[in-house]
Amino acid sequence: MTMVKAKTFDTFLGPLSRSNPITTQVLGICSALAVTVKMDTALVMTGALVFVLVGSNTIVAALRDLIPSRVRIIVMLTIIATLVIVIDELLKAYVYDISKQLSIFVGLIITNCIVLGRAEAFALKNSVPASALDGLGNALGYGLILVLVAAARELFGSGTLLGFQIIPDFLYAENGGWYVNNGLMILAPGAFIILGLLIWLQRTINGYTEE
Amino acid sequence: MKSSNSYTYIFVIAMAIVSALMLSVLKISLQERQEFNKLLDTRKNVLKTVGALKAGMSDMAIEELYQSKFRKNVVTDTEGREREYYIYGSSDSPEGYVLPVSGKGVWSTINGFIALESDWNTVRGISFYDHGETPGLGGEIEKDFFSDRFVGKKIFRDGKLVSVTIAKSKLTKPSEHAVDGLSGASLTTGAVNRLLRDDLEAYLGMLKEPDREE
Numbered sequence: 560m561t562m563v564k565a566k567t568f569d570t571f572l573g574p575l576s577r578s579n580p581i582t583t584q585v586l587g588i589c590s591a592l593a594v595t596v597k598m599d600t601a602l603v604m605t606g607a608l609v610f611v612l613v614g615s616n617t618i619v620a621a622l623r624d625l626i627p628s629r630v631r632i633i634v635m636l637t638i639i640a641t642l643v644i645v646i647d648e649l650l651k652a653y654v655y656d657i658s659k660q661l662s663i664f665v666g667l668i669i670t671n672c673i674v675l676g677r678a679e680a681f682a683l684k685n686s687v688p689a690s691a692l693d694g695l696g697n698a699l700g701y702g703l704i705l706v707l708v709a710a711a712r713e714l715f716g717s718g719t720l721l722g723f724q725i726i727p728d729f730l731y732a733e734n735g736g737w738y739v740n741n742g743l744m745i746l747a748p749g750a751f752i753i754l755g756l757l758i759w760l761q762r763t764i765n766g767y768t769e770e
Numbered sequence: 771m772k773s774s775n776s777y778t779y780i781f782v783i784a785m786a787i788v789s790a791l792m793l794s795v796l797k798i799s800l801q802e803r804q805e806f807n808k809l810l811d812t813r814k815n816v817l818k819t820v821g822a823l824k825a826g827m828s829d830m831a832i833e834e835l836y837q838s839k840f841r842k843n844v845v846t847d848t849e850g851r852e853r854e855y856y857i858y859g860s861s862d863s864p865e866g867y868v869l870p871v872s873g874k875g876v877w878s879t880i881n882g883f884i885a886l887e888s889d890w891n892t893v894r895g896i897s898f899y900d901h902g903e904t905p906g907l908g909g910e911i912e913k914d915f916f917s918d919r920f921v922g923k924k925i926f927r928d929g930k931l932v933s934v935t936i937a938k939s940k941l942t943k944p945s946e947h948a949v950d951g952l953s954g955a956s957l958t959t960g961a962v963n964r965l966l967r968d969d970l971e972a973y974l975g976m977l978k979e980p981d982r983e984e
Binding site for chain 1: 773777778781782785786789792793796797800803804807808810811905906
């Protein structure tokens with residue numbers, strides 16, 4: 560009994576840290592660079608990925624005995640693409656401004672290696688609840704890094720967090736202070752630097768090395 | 771049985787039909803909301819170009835302000851096409867004009883508005899609200915920091931239409947007819963330069979003789 564519990568626990572918590580899709584497996588980097596200038600876009604993107612990944616893992620696991628193995632990749636991609644279009648349409652209908660900022664990146668979840676990777680590596684071989692949990696863990700693991708990178712970029716690049724000003728006005732150079740926002744953080748190289756530091760930090764803590 | 775060809779075909783076809791049906795139903799049920807959002811976004815951008823959009827305005831307030839402050843007018847441009855534009859302010863003393871501009875971008879059509887002061891010469895604001903440019907590079911044309919550069923520029927020099935040009939890099943000397951460029955966006959800024967000049971030229975008859983709109 561305890562063994563089952565430990566395994567369930569691991570399915571969910573593993574991807575948050577030890578087998579994190581971004582920092583350990585280095586998947587999904589493209590969107591991690593693109594949507595992390597501000598925290599609100601990172602949070603919405605995380606929500607979209609939770610929806611797609613939990614949905615695709617659940618459906619693939621439910622159909623795992625029915626999917627003909629010769630066309631399984633195409634079938635999984637159809638499921639993923641359908642879910643991505645659903646979330647894209649929902650965002651356009653309910654949070655139009657944010658969906659405009661996320662532009663093509665929601666659509667690009669279809670090509671996010673994490674989603675197809677989890678379907679192929681996990682959902683095809685495991686039960687529905689375990690697959691749903693695995694999807695949730697991986698999506699949140701992705702989201703955690705996204706939000707951390709976005710927080711650093713928004714704070715140092717714009718002086719705000721979630722749109723609220725954090726760095727006081729009087730510190731800024733134009734108001735007689737000395738502080739200037741770091742323009743590099745708004746650009747893609749800023750994300751690379753933050754991401755690199757996170758990967759370094761996380762691998763040092765976990766003692767993970769690449770062969 | 772599971773590996774037979776007929777099973778594979780039936781499974782794939784059933785799968786395609788189910789997904790397509792689901793998406794069609796979803797699209798139809800959300801269409802009204804999406805179109806409303808799009809219209810509201812256009813309204814917001816018209817307001818933004820004349821500087822009338824305030825942060826935190828409700829959807830209702832935007833619609834109300836739009837209805838009370840803007841009138842649509844139609845002109846025939848130099849190419850013989852009918853074009854809509856917006857007059858801002860009261861009918862006897864307009865405060866500005868908002869002209870829709872559009873043209874070919876790098877990946878898709880760029881749509882925007884340019885607002886002119888009542889002198890038909892000074893740029894009051896500009897906004898590119900619909901485009902498919904590369905996010906982070908050409909896509910930056912939609913950002914406020916970029917559109918703010920256009921405010922106060924002139925489109926006429928000595929009575930001749932010169933439009934406002936986006937420079938290749940930072941301007942070496944201040945100009946009334948040019949703004950700083952965007953790095954990594956040469957193709958997009960080239961496209962914007964072209965569409966601004968072409969469309970302003972198409973409106974030229976109207977620009978030269980403001981009385982014609984009456």
